Amino acid sequence: MTSPADVLYADNPAWADVTPLPQYEGVNPLAPILYTEEYKDATDYFRGIVKTGEKSPRVLELTEKIIRLNPAHYSAWQYRFETLKAVKVPLEDELKLMDELAVKYLKTYQVWHHRRLLLTESYNLEPKRELEFIAKSLKADTKNYHTWSYRQWLLAFVNDGELWVGELDFVEEMLNEDLRNNSAWHHRFFVVWLGGGGGGMGVGGTREEKERVLRRELTFTKQLISLAPNNPSAWNYLRGVLDRTETPYGLILPFVRLYIVNLSDRAGSTDIVDVENPPPSEGAQLPCTAALEFTADAYERQGDDEGRKKAVELWKVLANEQDTIRKRYWEFRIRGVEKKVGA
Amino acid sequence: MSTSSHTELPALARAGHAAHCKRCLSGLPGSQVEVDGARLALSFYCIGSLDLLGVFFEKTSQFDREEWREWIWEQHISGKYGTGFRPSPFMTTAGIAEGYEYTDYDTPHIIMTYTALLCLAILRDDFSRLDRTGLTTFIRACQREDGSFSTVPGSGEFDLRTLYCAFAISSMLDDWSGINVPRAVEFISTCRTYEGGYGQSPFCEAQGGTSYIAIASLHLAPSSFLPNGPLTPAERELTVNWLLQNQAPSGGFKGRTNKEADACYCFWCGAGLHILGAKEFVDKQALAGFLASCQFKYGGISKAPGEHPDPYHTYLSLAALAMYSPYTEGAEGNEATWQFESLDPLLNAKESTARWAREHIPARSIATTGHGVGVE
Numbered sequence: 001m002t003s004p005a006d007v008l009y010a011d012n013p014a015w016a017d018v019t020p021l022p023q024y025e026g027v028n029p030l031a032p033i034l035y036t037e038e039y040k041d042a043t044d045y046f047r048g049i050v051k052t053g054e055k056s057p058r059v060l061e062l063t064e065k066i067i068r069l070n071p072a073h074y075s076a077w078q079y080r081f082e083t084l085k086a087v088k089v090p091l092e093d094e095l096k097l098m099d100e101l102a103v104k105y106l107k108t109y110q111v112w113h114h115r116r117l118l119l120t121e122s123y124n125l126e127p128k129r130e131l132e133f134i135a136k137s138l139k140a141d142t143k144n145y146h147t148w149s150y151r152q153w154l155l156a157f158v159n160d161g162e163l164w165v166g167e168l169d170f171v172e173e174m175l176n177e178d179l180r181n182n183s184a185w186h187h188r189f190f191v192v193w194l195g196g197g198g199g200g201m202g203v204g205g206t207r208e209e210k211e212r213v214l215r216r217e218l219t220f221t222k223q224l225i226s227l228a229p230n231n232p233s234a235w236n237y238l239r240g241v242l243d244r245t246e247t248p249y250g251l252i253l254p255f256v257r258l259y260i261v262n263l264s265d266r267a268g269s270t271d272i273v274d275v276e277n278p279p280p281s282e283g284a285q286l287p288c289t290a291a292l293e294f295t296a297d298a299y300e301r302q303g304d305d306e307g308r309k310k311a312v313e314l315w316k317v318l319a320n321e322q323d324t325i326r327k328r329y330w331e332f333r334i335r336g337v338e339k340k341v342g343a
Numbered sequence: 344m345s346t347s348s349h350t351e352l353p354a355l356a357r358a359g360h361a362a363h364c365k366r367c368l369s370g371l372p373g374s375q376v377e378v379d380g381a382r383l384a385l386s387f388y389c390i391g392s393l394d395l396l397g398v399f400f401e402k403t404s405q406f407d408r409e410e411w412r413e414w415i416w417e418q419h420i421s422g423k424y425g426t427g428f429r430p431s432p433f434m435t436t437a438g439i440a441e442g443y444e445y446t447d448y449d450t451p452h453i454i455m456t457y458t459a460l461l462c463l464a465i466l467r468d469d470f471s472r473l474d475r476t477g478l479t480t481f482i483r484a485c486q487r488e489d490g491s492f493s494t495v496p497g498s499g500e501f502d503l504r505t506l507y508c509a510f511a512i513s514s515m516l517d518d519w520s521g522i523n524v525p526r527a528v529e530f531i532s533t534c535r536t537y538e539g540g541y542g543q544s545p546f547c548e549a550q551g552g553t554s555y556i557a558i559a560s561l562h563l564a565p566s567s568f569l570p571n572g573p574l575t576p577a578e579r580e581l582t583v584n585w586l587l588q589n590q591a592p593s594g595g596f597k598g599r600t601n602k603e604a605d606a607c608y609c610f611w612c613g614a615g616l617h618i619l620g621a622k623e624f625v626d627k628q629a630l631a632g633f634l635a636s637c638q639f640k641y642g643g644i645s646k647a648p649g650e651h652p653d654p655y656h657t658y659l660s661l662a663a664l665a666m667y668s669p670y671t672e673g674a675e676g677n678e679a680t681w682q683f684e685s686l687d688p689l690l691n692a693k694e695s696t697a698r699w700a701r702e703h704i705p706a707r708s709i710a711t712t713g714h715g716v717g718v719e
């Protein structure tokens with residue numbers, strides 16, 4: 001694949017046997033693209049190749065050229081994949097090229113789709129190499145949706161116990177870099193609660209195991225909340241875990257309450273650090289909106305008038321002070337329970 | 344209602360945004376080559392923007408409109424997987440009149456088919472040329488074992504977007520025979536996440552765009568397929584909560600938790616909330632304020648303040664405003680520039696355009712009028 005980039009296929013003797021086919025445009029088109037000479041030339045030859053059905057090494061060169069000019073050219077990707085299978089190129093060579101292209105065109109769907117196809121078709125799959133590659137590309141773009149999706153797909157596809165276990169360390173590494181990376185939080189949920197990383201949480205698993213995992217996840221989440229209280233990703237995860245395990249919200253109110261009062265208001269209560277209920281880091285902005293919301297929900301779920309009244313008080317704080325952009329929503333919640341109070 | 348931010352809202356540069364879209368329709372620079380495989384979708388964002396601004400027929404000539412209609416119908420192709428629309432003739436070497444038949448590398452595309460139908464509805468086409476039976480065959484050819492849909496028949500490229508297109512097309516056709524609906528609905532449910540949103544495919548992170556797609560699809564499906572409703576009350580509450588959480592203090596919506604606000608998510612999240620009956624909870628003054636700041640000085644709307652505009656973000660911003668217009672009856676000055684005709688959030692088109700589509704695309708429209716020419 002060494003043909004000089006500036007030579008057009010039309011001027012290249014090695015391609016003289018192919019009849020280039022120009023694009024048909026028909027009537028005055030909508031949003032026509034003023035193609036570069038290079039792109040027009042390459043795609044003319046590509047249409048010519050598709051017409052004859054040729055699948056040979058030089059087609060790999062041609063499709064690579066088109067992909068580099070337009071990584072979203074899905075027909076070039078599709079034809080390339082079929083050609084790879086036909087000429088039996090070692091998968092490793094193609095993956096090496098993809099390592100480069102994936103970083104270059106990180107946001108292009110096709111790059112990742114092609115990689116998936118390669119892995120699916122491969123018999124000597126090396127998932128560890130893939131996970132390392134993904135970890136490396138996530139360094140360049142820590143929240144890239146395609147990259148994370150690919151990791152999730154790969155783990156589910158391979159479904160190997162050992163791989164699952166390593167994922168928790170990976171998530172922690174990502175969260176160490178950025179506690180607010182929601183993709184990492186989501187990945188943790190996927191690994192622990194849907195995949196095989198929870199010690200049997202996904203399928204089966206004994207009661208004791210489940211309780212151990214729940215405790216571990218709650219401790220982990222609380223610790224990260226204490227480091228950065230105003231982090232919706234962590235609170236969403238906390239709620240997700242409680243919902244998933246049907247754990248009553250009220251059970252962790254002793255922890256959450258620490259995040260709705262000012263430090264000065266609870267002087268004396270932090271003499272002994274309770275590991276189950278780590279307090280907010282110094283200088284944290286309190287009250288924490290997510291904690292107010294959580295506490296109100298917990299009160300509402302008590303199902304009695306006292307709980308409802310307490311919830312209303314908190315929603316008023318949200319509506320009028322803490323979260324005014326959603327004022328109408330909190331007022332709606334207030335109306336919803338006020339109808340029930342004393343009913 | 345807060346009125347303080349009211350007075351500060353600058354004008355919506357309607358003429359500038361219309362000009363941006365018209366410019367793109369007439370031609371794109373070579374640097375935009377990535378649009379090659381999605382030109383019909385881009386055309387939809389341009390034509391759709393003009394439609395939302397209410398100037399489509401005023402700002403385009405009869406001559407142009409006729410040619411555009413012809414060009415779109417040229418992308419309507421039939422072959423072994425049925426009939427649909429391709430993105431552009433980027434893989435085509437001859438016209439249909441010359442006996443051209445599509446190959447495996449130039450098939451109809453499901454997303455382009457959805458956008459083509461909407462473009463034609465905006466052009467007020469009578470759809471007499473639509474191969475309706477071929478269209479259901481094509482949709483069927485795109486559905487996969489797991490209930491999802493591929494972009495083109497046989498390709499492994501699939502996600503929730505394609506499923507929505509299949510649902511929207513079937514809804515416009517008023518014919519669901521091309522879809523195994525229960526299986527598709529099952530696929531949607533596997534994309535739901537603990538946050539209350541939906542990911543692009545199973546196991547993926549909740550995202551505003553795919554959440555809209557999931558919610559809209561569940562509401563487009565005939566209720567006979569959903570005996571328990573589109574969502575349970577608990578699911579609905581969680582989803583509303585998450586969508587609302589995405590409205591940032593700037594007024595714009597984020598696409599994912601802890602990301603930056605982006606103009607397109609004002610539509611995706613906003614439309615999701617509208618469909619779920621939670622429209623009133625959106626702070627529309629703040630939303631308009633954010634979109635105002637995304638306006639590019641030479642026309643067009645960008646994803647965030649200071650970025651370059653494109654038809655995609657322009658269209659979706661205008662569509663968001665058509666649902667959440669800050670305009671109040673009788674207002675003058677800057678505020679008067681923010682007035683819109685309302686939007687059909689399920690099909691993502693202006694209400695009158697959606698109505699045209701629903702009146703002219705179903706097979707019965709031919710049965711009642713002879714040639715598919717609408718009575719209205």
Ligand SMILES: [Zn+2]
Binds near residue numbers: 605606607608646656
């Ligand atoms: Zn965007």
